Amino acid sequence: MEDPESTVQLPLPSPFGAKAEVIELPLPGQPASESKQDSTQFQAKKPDNLWYAVYFPQLAQLTESQQQEHLKELAAVLESISSTVSFHPQALICEIRSSLKYFGGINAIHNKVNEPLKEALKQLSLPEFFLHAACPTVTGSLLLARSGHNGLVYRKDNLRSALGQLSTEVLHLSKEQNRRLYNMGIRHLRDIWRLPTDGLRKRFGSEFMNLLKKALGEAPDPTQNYLPPPAFSTSYDLPYEVESLDRLLPIADEMLSHLCEFLRRRDLSMSHLVFYLKHEKRNGTDINMSLRQASRCNKHLLMLLETHFTNLMIPAPVIAMKMEVKKFDAFMSHSESLLAEDKPNGRQYHDNNLYQFMEQLKARLGGHFVNSINTVAEHCPEYATRQIAYDEMEITSRAGDKQKSIPLTPRPFLLLQEPQQLILKNGKLYHSKPITIISGPERIESYWWSGSDVRRDYYVALEQNGSRLWIYRERSGEKNWYLHGYFA
Amino acid sequence: MKTYSESSTKAPESLLDRAYSHIDGIEQDGLPAPSIEELLQRNADLWRGCDMAGQGVHGQSTGYPQLDEVLPGRGWPQNGLMEIISPHWGMGELQLLIPLMRSVIARGQWILWISPPHLLYAPALTQAGINTDQILVVNLDTSCKDALWSMEKALQTKNCGLVLAWQTWLPGKVLRRLQLAAETGSTLGVLFKHRDSKYSPSRLRIQIKDSSSSSADFSTADVTVIKARGNFRPLTTRLKLYQHHA
Structure with missing residues (x-):
């Protein structure tokens, strides 16, 4: 029973050959109208998903990490047609049923990504070709794409026959398994369909069976959607030149609330933000705001910006403002102080507030x-x-x-950065008033291995005006007396 | 400037509200009104004009029993600004605060030191039993404006339990602003000064006198409470500071 809209057996293109060409989808014309009919019939029951698979056989030669890198680049293209892009070995798959009507059919979708994908491949200096297919299961579309059929299957019912035409190579089995299939006389998937499941499970393992079931849509086939790394940047052109930074704050407030909304939606927080102020005919001014504790509270960010503004000198009036997030962080829910403000007697000392305070200090000082x-x-x-x-x-x-x-002996709270020499007159020590020695000496000798030898006798002393001093006398050289600290 | 003008207009009202709220609320509930004695014990904003220190227990103990005796509320105020006046550095002005600093650290709050006149020496703090992990120091070379700004911000932050600052002279307007900031953050701020200014709006002014009479006596010092809310006459007591020097 041949499916009219499904795949047509086509010669397999050699994936690595120079002549590899993308074969156009055998869709337009008569099958398209029929597919519409089909889909209307089925929509009443349950519209099948339609997974669009793009397979890049040329990636197989690269290392695993390189493949991932390249797939990320290519995924960016597919993001334009679907939000559910998932990664598979050398392939990307996305769901397109939900956007079929929007783009106006599978052909339109294919045309939309065809050129950009080739362009992206060119950028990565890879051969500019890829294989594609679409069918109601993820694994099924992957198998179809691998076969190079560039096929399209709209309905689940037709999957079995469509996949049946594929060679067993598309399963990417191990050598041993391939050999065994070959020896059993199995060349195509339809040969497998004819065999009893129990026997197959025994010979090839449940993983193999699972793969087939997934391809036919009999087993669930979850995918992990690729989420592109977050990026946030926004700018605002001022209608007129602004000289006072305070007047930028309302605009900054709006930008920050956009940012916080973005962060909230992505469940992120950020720890490094840069503001660029653009001036006419002058270099722009950058304001770097790096936070110790990641935040997404726009009040706090605005307060920090305001603090930065107080110290900022701008060379010329501002004509535009740009904001960019340099570093995103995972959002930690505990950093949000939920009810701290409502408590009348703030007995809660959330670290959060402290970090905010220290950041403000840092911003100013x-x-x-x-x-x-x-x-x-x-x-x-x-x-x-x-x-x-x-x-x-x-x-x-x-x-x-x-x-x-x-140390066992008392140390002063305040230490002089540079010891201050005391005056010795008639056998009596003076600072600003006469000094009486209370206790000591405590001998400290150190740093004899370096050039500057430290050999001192420390005393606790009392100046006549009431200051408690920590003084020492050098044991070498001129044997001078020095004031080194205050017992405050 | 904005914060100052706003809070200055509001503060006296809220102060009165707070003072009367106890009385009003209780009468409305129909409960027996507390005796005046009870109110005096609990409320730092109420005191008897004719009595001297030692009323109430709303303060936090200084760790020096003799000093507690001469302070209203039997201890340091819970919040607000206080001034410690010593004609020279190194007269035991920090010794007075050691027990307080220990309790602030134990509560998990931070101590901010704003531009101390010399290097703050960590081993001495460790000797006094003060954990240096919860201490922040703002450098001496910070400009006066920035120092005051950080002091105000720190006083408003609840995480800072104690803010110490060395400023020899500040106008009354600035002091009042700091006093209000300390009340909103319920933080205690301490200013170390060389000279007393008579009309300071600080909550408490304490002077350490040089013990010129007994010049060889290292550890004792005369401490005078010049002004405290609830006192109308200076009281002096002799304390034994430098306890860990023994």
Whole structure:
């Protein structure tokens, strides 16, 4: 029973040959009208999906990762006709039933992607040809495409006979399985259809049977839709030149709310945003906003932008504004403070608020002005403390080195960056007032291996005006006295 | 500027509302009105004009019992701005705050140090039992405007439990703005100064005096509460600071 609208047996093109040509779909004319009739008949019951498969045999020579890369490029083309593009070995498959009417038939769809796909292949410096087919099952269309028939099957009922004409090679079986099929005298799929399922399962495994069932639409055939990587960029041309940055804020607010809407739809958040301000006859101004904690709260982003604006000098009036997201992140639901604002006595200390605050600080002061401090296991006093700039801070992984090196003798809260020399007069020490030594000495000797030797005797002292000082005397050289810290 | 003008007009009303809300609400419910004593104990905005310090328990303990005695609410205020005046650095001004800093850290809040006059020395903090992981320092070379801006923002943030800043002189307008920011964020802000200014709107002003009488005495200091909401006369107490120096 030959299906009028299904495939016509055609000579198999050699996929790698130079003469490989795409064979036009044997659709136009009489079968098309019949297909319409068919589809109207069936729509009442249950419209079958129609999967459009594009097969690139030339990809087989490349490595797995290269194939993936190239398929992504090619998938971008197919995105124009369907939102359900899935990846298969050297092939892409998408559902087109839902957009048949929109584009005006399978031929129109094919024509729409034909040129761009070839162009894309050219860009990838691959031979410019591909094989395609469409049928109501994913695997079926893949098999049809592999066969090079460029066939079209509208109805599930016709699948069995249409696939039956294909050679067993299209199944891409292992050598051993191929040999066994050959020895059994099986050359085409229709030969398999005639065999009992149980026996086949025993000889070729359930995976093989599953493949056939999927092809015939008897087993579910789920696909994973390819989602192109997110990208967001928007721009706005101002109707007139704007000199005051504050007047850009309402526009920025709108752009940011678009961005946040986009992020919400894709369930993403972002951590790096760039604003470009365009000026006439001058280079543009970039505003880089990188966040420690990814966000998609437009209020917070607007506040950050406002903070950036306060410090910004623009060389010329702004004529256009552009916004681009540089880095997307997965959205973490806990970063949204749900009810914190509603609580009258804010007893909840969400880290979220803190990060927002620190980002604001950083935006205004610059990263190196905000520091965190840390104790270092170091004998020499001035090296025993370390300031870590906000940009290099790792908030989560700092718990390790606590209490590792607490000096036993008291240390001052405030340490002078440069020790200040004290005056010794008539055997008495002076800073601004006379100094009395309370306790000491504590001998610290270090860095003898480097050029600058540290040999000091530290004392705790009291200045007559009430300051508690940490002073030392050098044990080498001129044996001068220095003030090194305040016990505040 | 916007924040300042807005909040300054609102603040006195809300303050009054808060003071009266207890009384009104309870009478409406038909419950017995609490005694005046009870209200005085709980509410930091109510005090008896004729009494001195030691009313109520709404403060957070300073860790120094003698100091608690002379402070209204028996401790540091929960929020607002306070000034610690010491004629020179290194007179124990930070020693006063060590117990407070420990409790702030234990609550999981952060301490922001805004432009301390010298390098903040981490080993000393560790010695005093203060975890340095929850400490942020704004550099000394930050401009005054930026320092004040970050202080205001920090006071408004609930994650910062304590904001310390070294500013020798600030106009009353700025101080009032900071005071309001501290009230909205229910954060305690501390200003370290060299000289006292009489008409400061800060909630609490404390002075550390040089113990010139006993010059060789390292650890004791005279602490005077110059002004506190709820006190009308300065009170002085002698404290033993530098406890971990023993």
